[in-house]
Amino acid sequence: MIDVQVIDSHTGGEPTRVVIAGGPDLGSGTLAERRARFDAACADWRDAVIREPRGHAAMVGALLLPPDAPDAAAGVLFFNDVGSLGMCGHGTIGLLVTLCELGRVGLGAHRIDTPVGSVGATLHDPHTVEIANVPAYRHRAAVALDVPGVGRVVGDVAWGGNWFFLVHGARADLDLAHVDALTAEAKAIRAALDASGVTGADGAAIDHVEFNGPSPTADARGFVLCPGGAYDRSPCGTGTSAHVACLHADGRLAPRRAWRQESVVGSGFEAWIEHVDGDGVHVRLRGQAYVTGTATLRFDPRDPFRFGLR
Numbered sequence: 001m002i003d004v005q006v007i008d009s010h011t012g013g014e015p016t017r018v019v020i021a022g023g024p025d026l027g028s029g030t031l032a033e034r035r036a037r038f039d040a041a042c043a044d045w046r047d048a049v050i051r052e053p054r055g056h057a058a059m060v061g062a063l064l065l066p067p068d069a070p071d072a073a074a075g076v077l078f079f080n081d082v083g084s085l086g087m088c089g090h091g092t093i094g095l096l097v098t099l100c101e102l103g104r105v106g107l108g109a110h111r112i113d114t115p116v117g118s119v120g121a122t123l124h125d126p127h128t129v130e131i132a133n134v135p136a137y138r139h140r141a142a143v144a145l146d147v148p149g150v151g152r153v154v155g156d157v158a159w160g161g162n163w164f165f166l167v168h169g170a171r172a173d174l175d176l177a178h179v180d181a182l183t184a185e186a187k188a189i190r191a192a193l194d195a196s197g198v199t200g201a202d203g204a205a206i207d208h209v210e211f212n213g214p215s216p217t218a219d220a221r222g223f224v225l226c227p228g229g230a231y232d233r234s235p236c237g238t239g240t241s242a243h244v245a246c247l248h249a250d251g252r253l254a255p256r257r258a259w260r261q262e263s264v265v266g267s268g269f270e271a272w273i274e275h276v277d278g279d280g281v282h283v284r285l286r287g288q289a290y291v292t293g294t295a296t297l298r299f300d301p302r303d304p305f306r307f308g309l310r
Contacts, residue, residue, distance in 0.1 A: 003297065012289075030115075058232075060080050080228045089241065092114075136238075155167040157198065163208065166212065176265065193206050222262070
């Protein structure tokens with residue numbers, strides 16, 4: 001019998017499950033090295049924690065680990081139902097609120113180590129977090145794709161902690177009523193990216209697709225398809241960062257100007273460029289998270305679905 005202790009939260013409607021005890025032994029080394037071991041050997045454990053019947057496709061896990069740097073508040077490895085993530089904006093917000101709930105951090109500035117770099121995170125109150133993301137940048141502009149069943153699509157390839165394809169053209173259908181159609185179209189675009197050999201830097205797979213459109217209450221409303229095929233209920237922290245980097249590259253967003261991104265469920269992140277570094281931008285964004293529960297997940301060896309539904 002194996003037990004895993006977790007604390008669940010949501011950031012703008014998107015769930016985060018922080019594993020505080022019972023995680024796999026990933027050995028020593030950097031978080032990037034430990035991430036590689038996780039990806040190579042921990043698929044059963046990952047699926048058991050994230051997938052049904054204990055979780056669901058939209059959930060993101062956050063495995064607490066010793067940080068790379070001794071002055072960091074925590075190290076974290078984010079993962080979903082298909083693999084690990086380099087960074088997760090909504091998950092970092094949820095993580096810091098969870099660490100506050102545990103009494104491990106107080107109000108003020110903290111450092112969180114991730115496999116793709118350190119992230120600054122400031123807890124303004126028990127629910128409001130401002131993060132200083134890893135540098136974001138546009139890798140390729142105006143990439144054209146012929147997407148079966150959709151037609152010709154043009155978009156930018158950008159990095160915001162994960163790789164994104166941001167589709168050009170404002171959309172008016174970014175709401176809950178159109179989620180199924182948006183998901184199908186985004187999946188077709190992602191398949192076309194793979195088939196066409198369009199990648200991020202160094203051949204990295206583009207595993208997120210983002211649509212944007214107008215909002216009556218924010219600067220933009222977005223829809224993000226996550227790697228496992230679920231849509232992001234939050235505005236997506238790494239997606240917002242990638243969007244901001246593209247806006248800056250086009251001369252449409254100056255440093256320090258606030259940009260509010262809204263999700264398809266109506267939640268919002270406020271983002272701004274703290275400073276420019278070469279072709280990249282250092283984005284800060286602010287959002288809120290709330291703890292929704294604590295649990296001990298039990299994995300009985302007699303349970304035929306102990307590794308989740310696949």
